[in-house]
Amino acid sequence: MNRYALSIGGLVSVALLIVLMAGLGRDPKRIDSPLIGKPAPQFTLKRVGGRESVELAAFRGRPVVLNFWATWCAPCWEEHPILNESSRALGDRVQFLGVVFQDDEAKILGFLQQRGAAYPTVIDDRGKTAIAFGVGGVPETFILDASGTIVAKHDGPISAEQLQSYLAEVLPR
């Protein structure tokens, strides 16, 4: 083996090592959303526990926290009080909206009655809205600015600090 071949092999190995090391620091389940920076897909869905529909476009003009969840998802229980409390604290400054999919309306109603519902929740029966938002699992939270553009996506249960940090990007200073 000559020096030329050895140095090429060495370079390739170092490059591979760098790529692998960079990958080690990443969450393998995290998929960056191609929707960030783009207008949120529009939807009109039936409100849980009511007959009326809720249209996303109706909230244009204020930031929206759009939370995809389900009653069978344990991490969703964990973040539910945080979302409820934040919604109460922020009032009209931020619109919170829950989107439940792959679930049963009676179970959702029971859950909300037991654990509180500070903001509206809609049901995505056929999962079309979840697909439009590229949802891969629950919970997933999207932060929309006042113009309806998606500025962030959070996979997994969201903490109060994380939510505050996302909202700092969309709330007027």
Next chain:
Amino acid sequence: MILALLLLLNTPPQGDELARQTQEIASRLRCPVCQGLSVADSPSEMAVNMKTEIRDLLARGYTREQIERHFVRSYGEFVLLAPKFEGVTALVWILPIVALLAGALIVRTKLRSLTAAPKTRNDDPDLARVRELVKGTTS
């Protein structure tokens, strides 16, 4: 006549053909909640919803490319089981072929050097002496 032909070509699939095309597109898309399963192979509710969406779009006259683009817009290139041959993802296709060719070249070079006759040095005094002696006996 041409218009009629175009209309015929654009007719959305129905029945068995609709099911076949739905299955074909579903087999090219990754189920986002599964571990390496296609939408066609996964029994998950998310995959079932995606298959329903594929069938709806096909029935409305969308082409395979348009449907794939629709899912890529939401999920990114990740949703395609076979990466497209363009941009950086083209490397996924090209690099294994380049590596294979480079490996074949290395093996060929090595084999040649092993089977080639050993090189002799012309300035070796002992060898020159032997050559002289051999020349002397044969002339």
